[in-house]
Amino acid sequence: MDKQKSVQELDEVVVRFSGDSGDGMQLTGTLFADASALFGNGVNTFPDYPSEIRAPQGTVGGVSGFQVHLGNQKVNTPGDFCDVLVAMNPAALKANAKWVKKGGMIIADADQFNEKGFQRAGYKTLDAVTELNLQDFKLIYAPITTLTKESLKDSGLDNKSIVRSKNMFALGMVYYIFDRPLNFTEKYYEVKFKKKPEIIEANKKVLRDGHIYAGNIHAIPNTYVIKPSTTRTKGKYRSINGNTATAWGLIAAAEKANLPLFCGSYPITPATDVLIELAKRKDLGVKTLQAEDEIAGICTAIGAAYAGNFAVTSTSGPGLSLKSEALGLAVMTELPLVVVNVQRGGPSTGLPTKTEQSDLMQALYGRNGEAPMVVIAASTPSNCFDYAFWAGKIAMEHMTPVLLLTDGFIANGSEPWRIPSMKDYPAINPPIVPEGTENFMPYARDEKRLARGWAFPGKKGIAHRVGGLEKDFIKGSVSHDSMNHQRMVDIREAKVQRVKEFIPEQEVLGDKEGDLLVVGWGGTHGHLLTAVQEMRAAGKRVSLCHFNYIYPLPKNTREIFSRYKKIVVCELNLGQFANYLRMNLQEFNYLQFNKVQGLPFTVVELVDRFNQILEGK
Amino acid sequence: MEEKYLQYTPQDFKSDQEVRWCPGCGDHAILSAVQKGLPEVSKALKYNLERYVFVSGIGCSSRFPYYVDTYGFHGIHGRASAIATGVKVANPTLSVWQITGDGDALAIGGNHFIHAVRRNIDTNILLFNNQIYGLTKGQYSPTSPLGKITKTSPFGTVEHPFRPGELVIGAQGKFFARSLDIDVKLTSELMVEAAKHDGTSVVEILQNCVIFNDGAYDYITDREHREDRVIVLRHGEKMVFGKNRDKGLVLSGLSLKVVTIGQGGFTMDDILVHDAYNSNPGVHMMLANMEFPDYPVALGVIRNVKDSTYDDNVRDQVLEVMKDAKIKSVDDLLNSGETWEV
Ligand SMILES: Cc1ncc(C[n+]2csc(CCOP(=O)(O)OP(=O)(O)O)c2C)c(N)n1
Ligand code: SF4
Numbered sequence: 022m023d024k025q026k027s028v029q030e031l032d033e034v035v036v037r038f039s040g041d042s043g044d045g046m047q048l049t050g051t052l053f054a055d056a057s058a059l060f061g062n063g064v065n066t067f068p069d070y071p072s073e074i075r076a077p078q079g080t081v082g083g084v085s086g087f088q089v090h091l092g093n094q095k096v097n098t099p100g101d102f103c104d105v106l107v108a109m110n111p112a113a114l115k116a117n118a119k120w121v122k123k124g125g126m127i128i129a130d131a132d133q134f135n136e137k138g139f140q141r142a143g144y145k146t147l148d149a150v151t152e153l154n155l156q157d158f159k160l161i162y163a164p165i166t167t168l169t170k171e172s173l174k175d176s177g178l179d180n181k182s183i184v185r186s187k188n189m190f191a192l193g194m195v196y197y198i199f200d201r202p203l204n205f206t207e208k209y210y211e212v213k214f215k216k217k218p219e220i221i222e223a224n225k226k227v228l229r230d231g232h233i234y235a236g237n238i239h240a241i242p243n244t245y246v247i248k249p250s251t252t253r254t255k256g257k258y259r260s261i262n263g264n265t266a267t268a269w270g271l272i273a274a275a276e277k278a279n280l281p282l283f284c285g286s287y288p289i290t291p292a293t294d295v296l297i298e299l300a301k302r303k304d305l306g307v308k309t310l311q312a313e314d315e316i317a318g319i320c321t322a323i324g325a326a327y328a329g330n331f332a333v334t335s336t337s338g339p340g341l342s343l344k345s346e347a348l349g350l351a352v353m354t355e356l357p358l359v360v361v362n363v364q365r366g367g368p369s370t371g372l373p374t375k376t377e378q379s380d381l382m383q384a385l386y387g388r389n390g391e392a393p394m395v396v397i398a399a400s401t402p403s404n405c406f407d408y409a410f411w412a413g414k415i416a417m418e419h420m421t422p423v424l425l426l427t428d429g430f431i432a433n434g435s436e437p438w439r440i441p442s443m444k445d446y447p448a449i450n451p452p453i454v455p456e457g458t459e460n461f462m463p464y465a466r467d468e469k470r471l472a473r474g475w476a477f478p479g480k481k482g483i484a485h486r487v488g489g490l491e492k493d494f495i496k497g498s499v500s501h502d503s504m505n506h507q508r509m510v511d512i513r514e515a516k517v518q519r520v521k522e523f524i525p526e527q528e529v530l531g532d533k534e535g536d537l538l539v540v541g542w543g544g545t546h547g548h549l550l551t552a553v554q555e556m557r558a559a560g561k562r563v564s565l566c567h568f569n570y571i572y573p574l575p576k577n578t579r580e581i582f583s584r585y586k587k588i589v590v591c592e593l594n595l596g597q598f599a600n601y602l603r604m605n606l607q608e609f610n611y612l613q614f615n616k617v618q619g620l621p622f623t624v625v626e627l628v629d630r631f632n633q634i635l636e637g638k
Numbered sequence: 639m640e641e642k643y644l645q646y647t648p649q650d651f652k653s654d655q656e657v658r659w660c661p662g663c664g665d666h667a668i669l670s671a672v673q674k675g676l677p678e679v680s681k682a683l684k685y686n687l688e689r690y691v692f693v694s695g696i697g698c699s700s701r702f703p704y705y706v707d708t709y710g711f712h713g714i715h716g717r718a719s720a721i722a723t724g725v726k727v728a729n730p731t732l733s734v735w736q737i738t739g740d741g742d743a744l745a746i747g748g749n750h751f752i753h754a755v756r757r758n759i760d761t762n763i764l765l766f767n768n769q770i771y772g773l774t775k776g777q778y779s780p781t782s783p784l785g786k787i788t789k790t791s792p793f794g795t796v797e798h799p800f801r802p803g804e805l806v807i808g809a810q811g812k813f814f815a816r817s818l819d820i821d822v823k824l825t826s827e828l829m830v831e832a833a834k835h836d837g838t839s840v841v842e843i844l845q846n847c848v849i850f851n852d853g854a855y856d857y858i859t860d861r862e863h864r865e866d867r868v869i870v871l872r873h874g875e876k877m878v879f880g881k882n883r884d885k886g887l888v889l890s891g892l893s894l895k896v897v898t899i900g901q902g903g904f905t906m907d908d909i910l911v912h913d914a915y916n917s918n919p920g921v922h923m924m925l926a927n928m929e930f931p932d933y934p935v936a937l938g939v940i941r942n943v944k945d946s947t948y949d950d951n952v953r954d955q956v957l958e959v960m961k962d963a964k965i966k967s968v969d970d971l972l973n974s975g976e977t978w979e980v
Contacts, residue, residue: 305963308952313750442969443968
């Protein structure tokens with residue numbers, strides 16, 4: 022290796038891997054992120070993939086990307102723009118060039134930049150630099166395919182397997198640039214391909230050759246180090262994405278309630294992985310039922326809740342639409358149920374693989390009748406665990422359906438997570454009705470929570486009937502009495518509002534008063550936080566109020582809002598939360614910043630907008 | 639002390655709710671058949687009362703759970719099969735009964751119905767077939783005969799009806815039986831058979847809606863013709879019917895044929911013996927599809943075949959995986975896989 026090259030220290034860096042859907046970019050990015058996390062960096066990732074499983078090879082529609090943001094501190098977003106772009110073909114370069122910082126480095130597989138490649142990607146010329154205006158970037162054309170073939174010519178592998186390893190060559194190059202050790206990734210091969218030693222060896226060789234190649238070419242003048250974070254709390258860490266965290270949080274709630282977990286679901290992007298993660302957990306007694314549709318998913322869950330399991334169903338936008346009627350049934354029967362909705366771009370099938378926050382109104386009100394239920398939103402990949410846990414706790418202790426909102430961005434994004442211990446989580450004590458309770462009244466309530474009792478079939482002496490028809494206030498038998506209906510509508514609302522007394526007060530990041538309060542909810546947390554931190558570092562009187570508990574709103578919300586000159590509500594929709602706040606806290610003036618492009622905010626656009634607001638524009 | 643399950647009477651299964659079906663509705667007879675059948679089921683299977691859960695969708699028939707004094711769930715239209723499935727998977731020791739109408743099970747709930755049958759989840763489905771939508775006051779249903787005049791088909795329907803038995807067997811159903819609302823004894827008997835069967839048991843009960851489809855089954859229920867127009871099948875017995883027990887079914891080529899014993903050279907030896915346990919659905923399908931006037935309508939257990947059930951498979955798989963699992967708690971799970979110390 023060329024020791025002459027200088028080593029520069031950086032605080033943070035963003036790397037984006039991009040290639041054809043079949044090029045293995047998601048894995049490459051994940052390996053880079055995991056190696057960096059192990060090294061001790063702050064890490065945040067964002068996969069960006071097309072909804073077609075295999076769009077025509079080499080086309081822009083088929084480009085799959087994975088962005089990794091590393092820092093010597095905790096990083097809260099995957100980064101707006103990248104410092105290094107790996108582009109495995111002309112289509113990847115075309116699709117991603119706009120995401121590279123001015124002067125950034127682009128590593129491209131020269132072998133793919135031929136006439137055919139340009140043509141498939143829809144270039145007008147055979148000159149990517151001029152056509153895409155890349156004069157100011159550091160473009161490294163490396164013959165990655167050829168070098169991979171050369172590296173593995175004696176491996177005994179067939180040509181297809183050899184070519185498939187080229188992503189590891191590229192990864193080796195990136196490891197060189199950022200001075201990353203190879204051993205973590207080598208270990209990964211050993212575990213993953215345990216039964217195929219020849220694949221382990223081949224991958225190791227390609228990775229190392231990529232590393233060596235990058236060290237030998239003179240096109241890479243510097244290598245960079247991003248030091249391990251020193252501010253992180255000591256402890257054991259793992260990497261976690263939002264969907265896995267959600268699934269595990271639900272299992273944790275079942276464990277704390279000492280009840281079996283039942284999940285009835287139907288696959289849908291980007292929520293499927295919640296079902297997949299739960300299906301793996303037969304070892305913890307989890308029962309998953311892949312239903313015939315989303316309606317059956319929620320109805321099996323309601324049946325399971327009636328029969329005494331902690332029941333959940335997971336879905337995304339179109340599936341939530343199908344579940345509406347049954348959500349009303351869960352409200353009426355006052356059974357515990359957690360519905361996870363991983364939001365994606367809508368309406369209709371919309372943008373299945375892109376992120377959005379546009380199901381909020383549906384979550385709050387998308388049902389016939391007055392059908393209130395608790396709505397909670399997770400805001401980072403790892404806190405999906407906590408909010409799934411709390412969703413379960415609230416559902417079971419308050420005897421109500423709870424809708425947990427996440428989104429494609431945090432569901433697929435990952436970050437290092439200090440592994441919690443279950444002893445630090447509270448017990449869950451559902452109001453289970455004991456066998457043989459005398460004069461059992463199915464709709465009698467406890468005074469604190471207004472929750473009715475949960476009476477499991479199979480127990481002696483408490484047989485009862487529930488259903489979707491209006492219930493008598495105490496007996497739970499069918500009642501068409503008009504005053505009884507008013508009373509029941511009121512008490513169902515009051516029961517959900519009562520949850521306010523059991524959730525934490527809303528927190529504010531920054532000063533308790535100021536010129537501007539930035540308000541957000543759910544998966545935009547990392548971007549809003551970073552933007553507000555930047556503003557504050559520049560001396561601006563800006564604070565962040567980011568919501569996880571949406572229905573009901575935390576008790577102190579009004580009080581917080583009253584202490585700022587201006588409020589701006591930022592969300593990835595046309596203003597659903599802003600309008601919800603207008604309904605509930607009418608005395609404030611809400612400015613909005615909205616974006617509906619299937620993409621997260623960028624910190625840059627947030628900071629720009631906040632500055633404009635401060636300047637009165 | 640004698641176990642409680644041996645002592646139940648129909649009275650034990652009567653709830654205090656006022657029964658609200660129209661006077662003369664076939665549902666009354668079915669309710670009394672169920673209240674008579676449950677003590678029998680309890681005796682046969684040693685079930686205590688608290689083990690029963692009645693789940694329904696929406697329709698006149700679906701009001702049923704309010705009238706039996708067991709656990710009950712009155713769901714939403716068409717979804718009873720899914721709700722019942724959830725109840726059973728959550729607690730496989732429960733005896734789950736689904737009450738559903740022809741609209742509830744076969745129109746809005748068709749998808750859930752066939753999938754419950756395909757999964758062979760151990761529930762008992764009592765399908766009240768009145769060939770009409772009762773609760774919504776008289777629109778045609780998926781079992782109304784072609785040409786039927788109803789409120790939404792003033793010139794007659796233009797669509798072919800489902801035959802529930804054919805649908806069940808087509809969905810790989812393992813148990814299908816049929817009864818008449820007025821035949822309380824047979825309905826109770828079939829309930830016991832359904833309960834004994836592990837897997838989805840579908841009992842179609844031909845039910846008269848006096849208000850919107852009165853007399854739809856008169857051709858087989860009136861005393862005068864009944865015995866000549868229905869055949870009650872019993873496993874292991876000859877397929878014989880008729881007032882004089884002189885008619886029977888034989889196989890002619892690939893079809894069933896009605897013959898008179900002692901005529902045309904047919905003797906009792908030629909008459910088919912009913913084999914409900916045969917896994918081959920061929921004859922069962924033909925029996926389930928028999929329609930008047932070419933054939934007698936088949937009652938009794940038409941098909942009763944053993945196979946593994948969904949709920950058993952779920953339980954077995956969980957136990958199997960748990961047996962030598964490394965992960966035994968959420969803490970184990972959180973600390974599994976790739977981790978590192980800071
Ligand atoms: C989602 C929905 N759509 C429509 C209805 C109206 N509806 C209630 S019962 C019914 C049909 C009932 O017919 P069937 O299932 O045959 O039962 P029956 O009343 O004849 O016993 C309909 C259309 C409803 N309750 N819910
Ligand atoms: S409308 Fe028909 S099915 Fe409904 S209760 Fe009356 S008679 Fe029975």
